[in-house]
Amino acid sequence: MKAAFEFLVVILFFATYALTKNIILATEVAVAAGIIQAVWCLFKYRRLQTMQWVSLLLVIILGGATIILKNAHFIMWKPTVLFWVMSAGLMISHLCGKNVLKSTIGKEINMPEPAWRKLTYIWAVFLLALGSLNLWVAYTFTEAQWVNFKLFGSTTILFLFLIGQAVYISQYTKKDEL
Template sequence: MSEPTKRLTTEQKEEPFLKLVFELGPLLIFFFANLRGEWLMRTFPVLAPIGSPLLVATALFMAATVISLIASRIVMGNIPIMPLVSGVVVMVFGALSIWLQDETFIKMKPTIVNGLFAAVLLGGLLFGRSLLGYVFHSAFKLDDEGWRKLTLRWGLFFVFLAILNEVVWRNFSADTWVNFKVWATMPITIAFTLAQMPLIMRHSTEPLGEEKKDEG
C-alpha cells in the first residue's frame, strides 16, 4: 500500500473521532457549567449579571460552539451542515434566553433544530428527493431505494427527538433536562445510527469486499 493511501486511510479513521470531539466538547462544557454555575459566578463575578446557572452555562455553550465550528473549519477544512445549523440556532435561542432572562428559549432549541431537520428531510421526500444522500454521499454509496428509506428513517427519528425534548423540558427540572441533553441524546443517536447499518449494507452499491480487492 502506498504512503498516500496509508495517509488517506488514517485521515478517514480520524475524521469521525474529530467530529465527535467537536460536537461533544460544547455539550460537556454546557453540562459542567450548569453543574457548577453558582461557583462560576462567585469565582468570576463578570458572569453573575448573565443570570441563573443555566443561563451562564448557555453563554459558555454559545462560546464553545463558536470555537468548535472554527476549529472544525481549520482542522477538517469544512463545517458539516448539521453542526452549522445547530450552531446558528444555539446563537439565536441562547441570545434570546439571556436577553429576556427566560430559560425556555434554550430548552426549545433541540426541538427547533430536530424539527427543522425532520421538515427538510421529510419535505424533500414529498418532492421525490432523498436529501440525506446529498449530505452523506461521500461516506456511503447507496441505491435510490436505500437513500429513500434512510432519509425517511432519519426524518422520523428527528421527529422523535423533537417530541422527546418537549416531553423532558416541560415535565422535569432544568438539571434533569441538561442531563438528558448531554448524556441521553447522544447515546440514543449513536444507537439509532448503528441500527441503520443493515439497511446501508443491503442497499450499498459498493460491496465491503470491493475495497480490499482493489487494494490487492
C-alpha cells in the same frame, strides 16, 4: 476528532451546569463556545456546513433569549428546533428530487433508490420524534434532568438509532466488501 470537536459545546454546557447548577451561566458558556468554535472552523476549513450555521444561529438566538430573559426554556428548545429543521431539510430536499443522505454517505454505501428513500423517511420521523421527546422532557422534568437528558439521553438514543441504521444498511452490503 472533528466530531468530538463539534460535541465540545454540549460538553462545556453540561460541565458548566454540573459545576454551577446555573443554566444561564451554562448557556453563556455555550454561546461563547459556539461562536469560538464557528470562527475556528471558518479559519481552519474556510467554511461552515449548513447544519453548523443552523446550530450556531440557534445557540445564539435561543441562547441569547435565555440569557436576556433569564428563561431556560429558550435554550431547551434548541435541540428540538435543530432536530425539526434537519427533519424538514431531509423531506424538502427529498420532495425536490435530491436525497441528502445519499449525497452525504452514498459514496461509501451502494443501495437502491427505494432503500435511500426509506432511510430518508426513517431519519425524518426519528428526528421529529427526538425533538418531541426533548420538549416532553423539558416540560415534564426538572431543569437538571433535562440537562442530563440533553447530554446522556438524546446521545444514547441517537447512538442506538445509528446502530439500527447500520443494521438496515448492512443488508445492502456485499459480503466481499466487509
